[in-house]
Amino acid sequence: MDATAVDDTVALLSWGPILEACHDGPVDRSEIAERAGCSRSTAYRATTDLREEGLLERTDRGYRITGEGAAVLAQSQQFVAGVEGTARLQPLLEYVDNPAFVDLAARFADAEVVAPLESVPYRIENRMQSVIEGTRERMFGMTDGLGSPALAEAMFDRLRSGVTVDWLLPREMYDQFTAAYGPLSTHADDGGATTVFVHDELPVNLAVYDETLVVLGFDRERGVLGAVAIADDPVALQWSQETFEACRGAAERVE
Structure with missing residues (x-):
């Protein structure tokens, strides 16, 4: 040009x-x-x-x-929305480089992006816990990083309340999760339902809680969440659904 x-x-x-x-x-x-x-x-x-x-x-x-x-x-x-979305996502883009997600930056111009603060060490976990606790019907996602015990317990609580959970994990992560907490299905009561799949190549870490999308960025060096973006944009939600279903179609069901 x-x-x-x-x-x-x-x-x-x-x-x-x-x-x-x-x-x-x-x-x-x-x-x-x-x-x-x-x-x-x-x-x-x-x-x-x-x-x-x-x-x-x-x-x-x-x-x-x-x-x-x-x-x-x-x-x-x-274009302006894309620039604004990219600027808002900057803390998360340090950990997430999925091209399809980057292409959707304009859909995250109004997203809530949560990053750590020295004065609030559990800021991300606290916000994530509130999102999980607000789930009433279904949660699904795919992650290659273990969350904190508090987030796992929040998910178990939703399972016991009858929320449906569909999750996709790498085999090693599934084994670690099962060793720490037992099979996910054991935490559900008669009203809850779980399906768990394993696949070793996840393009992005994401979770959807009813109609709330969370894109997760893991700090691999520290082994914690480095940043998350929370959004309810319909196009972004559709992308998350399609991405999850594509990976699930190539995965092995274990629960």
Whole structure:
């Protein structure tokens, strides 16, 4: 990309608020300036430039966005959301490098990202425990790291309450978990149901608690959770479901 193309791209991004202000047009320049949070002189220059580019059209009642302008606005909004999502996920991306997850960064622009604080050593575990304890129907996930005993006990409590659990673990992790806590199915009462699969190549660590997705990043050196992202975006939830089902389809059921 040459310098001119870069300049044009930056200009388009800066024009985003003007295009958005005209999305439900036509609107006059005074209202455009108010909606976009800019001066009237800025609105004047921007509408003139955008009209020359074919992204706005002028009518008797003001300016409105064109079809091409709407497409450019959608692309710029997606780009901004991706940048914002990547920035929000920064603590987690230190531990997670799954390409499909990175491609979904825009869907995590509003996610809650929890990382450790020296003043709150169990911050991640406490937040995770609250998510688990709020589960009422089903939890499923795949992890290649053992959580703390408190998180395991929170899951067992949900099992005893009748929550369905589907889990996918590497064989070594399953053996370690079983040695520490016994088979997962033994913690369920008559109303609970569990299925456990083993597969040694998990693309990402994630868990879904009802309609809440948690993407987990393990600090391998310390053997603890390094960061988590908590989201309820429908597209992200669909990705987690499809990722889990694809791995489960290639896995071996053990419970």
